[in-house]
Every structure is written in C-alpha cells, then in structure tokens.
Amino acid sequence: MLHVDLDAFFAAVEQRDKPSLRGKPVVVGGIGLRGVVSTASYEARRYGVRSAMSTAEARSRCPHAAYLSPRFEVYRRTSRAVMAEMRALSPLVEPLSVDEAFIDLTASGLTGLTVDEVEAIANDLKDAIRKVSGGLTASVGAGTSKLIAKIASDLDKPDGVVVVPAGTEAEFLAPMEVTVIPGVGPATAQRLSMSGVRTVADLQQLDEDELIRQVGSAHGTSLHRLAIAADDRPVVSDRETKSVSVEDTFETDIIDRTLLTAISDRMAHRVAERLQRAQLSGRTVTVKTRMHDFTTHTRSSTLAGPTDDPRVVARVARRLLEESDIGGGIRLLGVGVSSLADWIQDDLFTEDEHADNPIELVELPARPRDLVGFHPGQDVVHPDYGPGWVWGSGRGRVTVRFETADTPPGPVRTFSIDDPALTKVQHVGADADDEPETGQNVENG
DNA sequence: TCTGGGGTCCTAGGACCC
C-alpha cells in the first residue's frame, strides 16, 4: 500500500499560482482575530509557524509572511486532478482528505514487488502528480499496511519516498514514540505515559487488558494490534458521508438571540443545500454552541424520517437553539445533520406538518462591500491590468498584485473598494459557503 | 490576541422493548 501526502498543500498551491510568493513564507488560514493556520509553507515553518496555531501567534513569529485566505475551490480542483493520477495507478484509492490518500497496489495486480520496484512506482507517481498539478510535490510512504504506509510517508518530507520492507514492520515501529500511531493524540499519550509507555516498544510490552483499562475497549483493542503492526484494515474507495455540518466562529461573542436565530436559519439552509446537492437526507439535526470559555455544547433532535428540506432543518435548529443556554454570549454556532440516508423518503414521514405555516426568515443585516470580498489571496481581474490577486485591503482601499501562475509578476496597484472595474473571479464549482464570513461581519452591517 | 471548520469514531446513561 502507498500513502500519498501532498506537501504543504494549500501553501504550495498559492505559491504555484502567485509567482511572487515562491520561495517566501506563506501562511494560509483564517485571517481574522480568531483565525488559525491551516497550512504554512516550509519557508514559514522555519519561523515556527505550524498548522492549528492561532494566526495571531503566527504573525508574531513571522510578521513578513504572506497571510492568505484559503481558496478551497482551487484546492479541490487540484486535488481531483491528483487523485485521478492515483486512480490511473490502481482502481483502489481511498482519499483521506483533499491532500492525502491511500492506494492499494495489489488491486491492480502489483504484488510481490521488490523495494526497488515500489520505489520506482512511487517516483513515477510523484512525477505524474508534479506534471498534472503544476509542480506540486508529494511525499509517499509504502508498506504492507495502511499504518506502515502512513507513518512512512511522514519520515522524509517534503518530496520523499520511504519504503518499509515486508517483515520489518514491528522493528520499524518499535523505537518510535506512541504518538506516531494515528489515533494516539495528547489525551491518550498522557494516559499511556502514566503506565510508563512512551515508545511503541513500551506499548508492545503492555498487557492488553491493562491497555483496555487505560484507554477503553475499542481503542485499547486496536492499539494493542497496531503496536505490533498487525493491521488488516482494507483500502476503501467509496466511504459514505455520515454527517454534514456548517459552523462559524464569530469575531466577537454574540449574545443577541435574534441575530443568532438569523445565523442559525442561514446555516440550516446551507446544510440543506449541501444535502440536496449530494442527494442525501438526514433524520438528526444538531446545534452546536461554544461559550466564551471554549466549553462546547450540542443539542440534537431526531425526526421520524429523513429530510433535506431547509425549512424543516431551520425550524428544528431554531428550537434547539432556543433550548440552548447561551450564557454571556457564544463564540461559535453550528448546525449539522446526521443519521443520513442516500434517498429521500416519501411524504409519509417527511411531510412537514408546518408547511402551511412557514417560518419567517430573519433577514441578516447586509455587510459592507469591503467585507463581502477582497480577502487576501482572493483572485480578481481588472480590464487594464488583467488578472491578479488581493494583497490586502482596509480603509476603503484594496491593494492588488497583478500576476498569474504563468505570467511574470506585474505591477502592484491600489484601488478604491468601490471601483467597479475591479471584479472578483468566481471559480467554477465553488460552493456558496466558500465565501468566508463571520458574525463580526454580520454585526458590522 | 489563545484556541477554525469539516469530519469520524467511541462511550455512557436512560428509555424502551421483548
């Protein structure tokens, strides 16, 4: 099996499309006060910038980096092209996310390979990925199981290939820290350390019953096996979606229930839209709230039958929100639907008994134009200068660098935010929810 | 100036049923 991991994916795509950023520190993520880093380029990592770090901390570590909002549509498009290359290698490909996948080579008859042969296959794949993606690099791990392939792909980043020979798996793992095992996070590592377990070798020695007492039945059983590299999990190409959700952290905590209701309604509609697009429907609606102290609560309600009707999702979400304690204001609100079915049931159960009495949608205040678009990194076009991207905006002005992936960097120009000549580029296949927005923006309206 | 958004899987208690 191969595990393929695109290197610093979001940042690499930005450097590909914005030549002036090549070789420079780039940070992609939330750019607001409460934003976090999604991906830092390797140049930015040298300053200690890491994924999941608050953007504020990243800015203090690396003030001269370019801070960009993610362009998810572009990443998805690139991802699809890369995944297609993998499927050309083997029909059995399991994407784990937009930038990662497992490939089962045996599904295309590639068995009994030598280490050199596997290495050659991995390098060919890397070449194909580089060509189809406009120069992106990947790191590849190979082994006899998902566990080994996944861990191996991490050992020689970026742009590396690591093949673990069959039969050497347990000794390969033994000296490593337990946290290399996917599923062992801070909480599990902490518990294990109380039994003196730090490395996989320690874990291999630990009694299974003792392990289960420490971390629970399911986790203990699977960890006990993974520690000795006993992993027979298959590569599954079509995993079914189990839930669909939308959530938003506000720039400042929101206490106004009328505003929260309006936001909840809109989130319910976005969730329902996504369900419909995926031809799914669900029975359980969940509302999530996060308090100022970061404690998180969920309330859920299960319907008699599945729905993808925005009005039904909105009404249930409203009720759950009403039942939620919002204390002195909440920093996050989310709406989700689970217990999914891949069909829509007949009106028998889905019938909306409130259909004659539709809920009245609360209108959100309009946002000022300079908050509706023009995020750093955003693609724009100008009739005189051609295509470019937003470097920054504020105080009614927006600064644009004119360049594309295959043009030399052009001029940097500043425009009024109201300049009608400057237009945003809408990417094909973009979701309505690719547009970043926050409660703060809403409140500013 | 702490701490995103999209997910998956597991646990535990209570209701309910046979």
Add this chain to the structure above:
DNA sequence: TCTGGGGTCCTAGGACCC
C-alpha cells in the same frame, strides 16, 4: 422485604484527524 437480561435507539460529550 432492593436485585433479570440483552438489544437498540437516542442524546451528550470527548478524542482525534487533516
């Protein structure tokens, strides 16, 4: 004059992943 037992569904929360 406490005490069945097993299975399923629902709800809430938590750990973890990218």
